Amino acid sequence: ANKWSKTVLTYNIRRYTSDLSSTTVDSQIDSALNVWSKASPLKFVKSKSPKADILVDFATKAHGDSYPFDGPRGTLAHAFGPGDGIGGDTHFDDAETWTTGSGGFNLFLVAAHEFGHALGLKHSRNPASLMYPTYKARNPQNVLSKEDTNKINSLYG
Numbered sequence: 768a769n770k771w772s773k774t775v776l777t778y779n780i781r782r783y784t785s786d787l788s789s790t791t792v793d794s795q796i797d798s799a800l801n802v803w804s805k806a807s808p809l810k811f812v813k814s815k816s817p818k819a820d821i822l823v824d825f826a827t828k829a830h831g832d833s834y835p836f837d838g839p840r841g842t843l844a845h846a847f848g849p850g851d852g853i854g855g856d857t858h859f860d861d862a863e864t865w866t867t868g869s870g871g872f873n874l875f876l877v878a879a880h881e882f883g884h885a886l887g888l889k890h891s892r893n894p895a896s897l898m899y900p901t902y903k904a905r906n907p908q909n910v911l912s913k914e915d916t917n918k919i920n921s922l923y924g
């Protein structure tokens with residue numbers, strides 16, 4: 768599927784990174800989902816069940832799908848597009864140092880990018896877009912470009 772057939776999506780955080788408190792991870796993930804719910808009709812509900820639409824996980828190297836992580840740097844995270852089962856699932860490479868600031872990799876920023884993929888967005892060629900392929904520091908108050916917003920609303924608006 769290229770998009771979810773519903774606008775209320777559940778998410779569950781299966782395992783956490785040891786770089787941050789679980790409370791901090793919860794709030795970073797919630798803020799990253801809010802980026803998209805603010806720009807579209809989408810709603811996200813935290814669930815206790817790993818059967819949630821979007822299963823968030825931190826893992827290293829081979830972790831049960833066909834895309835093993837690669838140690839520090841390189842691939843930081845990946846997400847599967849909309850669909851049942853692994854669809855929507857979002858994995859973070861725990862070989863990275865996850866931060867809430869500008870050191871290491873900012874979890875909020877990477878998560879916001881990954882959730883774009885989980886919702887059906889591909890990479891953009893526009894360096895101003897959150898969906899541009901490579902990580903760079905952005906103003907957390909304004910991470911979406913007009914293109915990002917237009918794209919999410921072309922799917923769910």
Ligand SMILES: CC(C)C[C@H](C(=O)NO)C(=O)N[C@@H](CC(=O)O)C(=O)NCc1ccccc1
Pocket residue numbers: 841842843844845846876877880881884897898899900901902903
């Ligand atoms: C081919 C995929 C699996 C590469 C992977 C990605 O795009 N995940 O969504 C990734 O980790 N990309 C790196 C860049 C790279 O591997 O060259 C990245 O920084 N992704 C996180 C990101 C990208 C743009 C904005 C914010 C965060």
Ligand SMILES: [Ca+2]
Pocket residue numbers: 836837838839840841842843860862863
């Ligand atoms: Ca990596």
Ligand SMILES: [Zn+2]
Pocket residue numbers: 830832834845858
């Ligand atoms: Zn994975």
Ligand SMILES: [Zn+2]
Pocket residue numbers: 880881884890900
């Ligand atoms: Zn990406």
